[in-house]
Amino acid sequence: MAQPISVSTAAFDGYDLPVALDEIAGAGGKAVEIAYIKGYVSFDETAFTPANAAAVARALSQSGLSSMAVSAHVNASLPEAVEQLKRRMDFARRIGANIVITNAGPASLRDNLKQNLDxxxxxxxxQNVVIAFENPGHxxxxxxxxxxxAADLVQSVGSPWVRINYDIGNIFTYSREQIHPEDDFEAVLAYVAHLHLKDVHSTPEGWTFTSIGDGSINYKKILRRLSQLGSTAPVxxxxPLRLKRPGRQDPFRAPDPLPLSMIRAAVMRSLDFVESELSAV
Incomplete structure (x- = not known):
């Protein structure tokens, strides 16, 4: 199995980081993606101080986990994004990760983004940290x-330090199900530093987030094809099980955290499915 696999702490929204790390390790995870995503989890800019990075690094070590990527989204086309992303890259380096996942921003501010990237x-x-821009989900x-x-942005920037985090579930929802990622993802693999596996179940009532393999996206086809292609991009x-999208509206958080037993079962089911399918070819 070529791909390293991590589990995002976004699943454990509402619980302290040590709890999330111990749960991920207990479920058989080897690596973790620390998530600081507005609307997914609660945090502020103090999360990216050297002191907090040291605390996170200790917690990772105590749980026996490593980190390859940090999800720390900002609108990278805004003026304040330069200092925000510098803090996030420093944080990632301090915890041993070499990818920062963030948002590019609107197409109307493309020139601003290019200036910030300079x-x-x-x-x-x-810092030896790649900036990986994620395609949006809404x-x-x-x-x-x-x-x-995505390909056009990476080609136009022309730097190995700017790549894509291809979020498979986001393609499905952002396109309102008009694009099926199992038929779409290969076209961007050459520009990908990291992939997000996120599954949604589509019903007439809207979208609900599920364990990987239990939703409406053909992850069996995607994962087996990744293995066939020899992809080494981390997945x-x-x-984001606490998020709700009834009527396919923008996501919102349920008022209360989910029971740990429910999250634990979803993490274990997802890990088993992903590892099995990546190893099937």
Whole structure:
């Protein structure tokens, strides 16, 4: 099995980080993606201080886990994003991760993004941390609306420090189910530093987030094809189970955290499915 697999702490929204790490390790996980995503979990900018990075690194060590990527989303086209992303890259380096996943921003601010990257790419090289822009799961007018947009951005920037985090579930929901990622993902693999595995079950009432393999996306086909292609891009299991999307509206968080037993079962089921399918070919 070529791909390293991690589990995002987004699944454990509402619980302290040590709890999430121990649960992931207990479920058989070897690596974790620390998630600081507005709307998914609660956090503020103090999360990215050296002191907190040291605390997170200790917690990772105590749980026997490593970290390859940090999800720490900002709108990278805004002026304040330069300092925000510098803090996030420093945080990632301090905990042993070499990928920061973030948002590119709207297509209307493409030039602003390119100007920000002129300042961020030297910092990424110095920190040895790749900036991986993620395609969105809701809204409209995003710079990374399609795989063609993603490829165009990476090609136009022309730096190995700027790549894509291809979120498979987001393609499905952002396109309102018009694009099926199992027929779409290969076109962007050359520009991918990391992949998010996120599954949704589509019903007439809307979308619900599920364990990987239990939703409406053909993950069996995707994972087996990744294995056939010999992809080595890390894959992150992202289970935002606390989020709701009735009527296919923008996601919102349920008022209370889910029971740990429910999260634990979803993580274990997802890990078993992903490991099995990546090893099937």
């Amino acid at each position: 300042q961020l790419i030297p910092e990424a090289a110095a 809204g409209s007018g995003d710079l990374l609306s399609t795989v063609a947009d 992150g299991i992202e289970l």
